[in-house]
Amino acid sequence: MRVLVTGGAGFIGSQIQDELLSRGHEVVVVDDLSTGHRENVNTRAVFQQLDIGDERLGEVFAAYRPEAVFHLAAQMDVRRSVREPVYDAQVNILGSLRLLELCRQHGTRRVVYASTGGAIYGEPEYLPADESHPINPISQYGISKHTVEHYLRLYWQNHGVSYLALRFPNVYGPRQDPHGEAGVVAIFSLQMLTGTQPVIFGDGSKTRDYVFIGDIVRAGLIGLDSTVVGVYNLGWGNEITDLTIFDTVRRAIGINVEPRFAPRRLGEVERICLDARRAREDLGWLPTVSLEEGIARAVEYYRSNPHGFRA
Numbered sequence: 001m002r003v004l005v006t007g008g009a010g011f012i013g014s015q016i017q018d019e020l021l022s023r024g025h026e027v028v029v030v031d032d033l034s035t036g037h038r039e040n041v042n043t044r045a046v047f048q049q050l051d052i053g054d055e056r057l058g059e060v061f062a063a064y065r066p067e068a069v070f071h072l073a074a075q076m077d078v079r080r081s082v083r084e085p086v087y088d089a090q091v092n093i094l095g096s097l098r099l100l101e102l103c104r105q106h107g108t109r110r111v112v113y114a115s116t117g118g119a120i121y122g123e124p125e126y127l128p129a130d131e132s133h134p135i136n137p138i139s140q141y142g143i144s145k146h147t148v149e150h151y152l153r154l155y156w157q158n159h160g161v162s163y164l165a166l167r168f169p170n171v172y173g174p175r176q177d178p179h180g181e182a183g184v185v186a187i188f189s190l191q192m193l194t195g196t197q198p199v200i201f202g203d204g205s206k207t208r209d210y211v212f213i214g215d216i217v218r219a220g221l222i223g224l225d226s227t228v229v230g231v232y233n234l235g236w237g238n239e240i241t242d243l244t245i246f247d248t249v250r251r252a253i254g255i256n257v258e259p260r261f262a263p264r265r266l267g268e269v270e271r272i273c274l275d276a277r278r279a280r281e282d283l284g285w286l287p288t289v290s291l292e293e294g295i296a297r298a299v300e301y302y303r304s305n306p307h308g309f310r311a
């Protein structure tokens with residue numbers, strides 16, 4: 001199948017394209033390299049350095065006629081969305097809408113969309129949050145990611161572009177940018193490996209649901225092959241605190257360091273974890289890599305790749 005991967009120079013997109021290529025699909029990557037790295041693009045993929053909002057994206061569709069799209073390109077910094085809400089909406093909402101218009105015009109049959117379970121529910125009313133939990137985002141990023149789910153539904157109902165919106169938990173593992181704003185496993189790993197004291201924002205009790213990249217790639221590929229349409233949480237359903245992540249990274253590295261604490265940041269929820277029972281029932285997906293195992297693999301990766309991109 002011909003597959004377009006937007007955001008394919010980033011952490012998750014680079015891992016997904018490797019799996020697509022290993023299964024014999026043809027891959028075109030579109031990425032503006034705003035946070036991604038050229039090195040993350042597989043040498044067997046066609047690469048177009050382009051903003052998804054650029055009109056030339058139409059030429060890419062005309063030339064490659066993608067049958068399916070993995071839509072991962074996004075402004076994904078929660079704090080930046082709070083500081084620059086218009087920019088966030090431009091990339092995440094308008095960019096996605098332009099992409100869907102091209103899917104409609106060029107007969108793309110399937111879109112797998114990287115939504116977020118961590119930022120759309122807001123401060124949870126119950127945990128683990130399932131897909132029926134009220135949507136009350138407390139960041140512009142949560143609003144923009146959720147808005148696209150509505151467009152996806154419309155493009156399915158009105159134009160037959162089928163979709164799967166995967167509400168990702170906190171994803172971690174090799175190639176996550178340790179210099180980025182998010183991704184504490186990557187950030188703590190690099191800081192501890194280079195002798196920098198890590199900072200925890202808040203008192204360390206903030207919780208998230210952490211899933212290893214390999215499990216997320218598997219969900220994406222199931223989503224590509226499946227005819228299931230709709231919105232699905234991915235996660236373990238377990239709350240993991242910042243302090244537990246800190247301690248697990250510290251043990252994997254085998255050093256003695258204490259965190260520094262700084263004030264918590266606007267736009268971030270205190271607690272979240274995701275109920276993925278629907279994904280298990282409809283897609284047959286379950287996470288498999290434990291936190292200890294996943295963090296050990298991430299730490300090994302950063303030991304030899306401190307820059308964080310494909311070696």
Ligand code: NAD
Binds near residue numbers: 117170
């Ligand atoms: P990433 O920053 O590593 O990858 C995003 C990629 O998109 C980058 O390569 C970047 O250069 C590219 N990009 C950004 N804006 C673009 C634009 N306007 N045009 C073209 N390319 C653009 O992030 P990631 O962790 O791989 O995240 C991928 C997707 O998964 C995002 O949509 C994000 O919102 C979603 N997500 C990630 C997580 C997580 O824990 N990593 C959690 C929930 C949702």
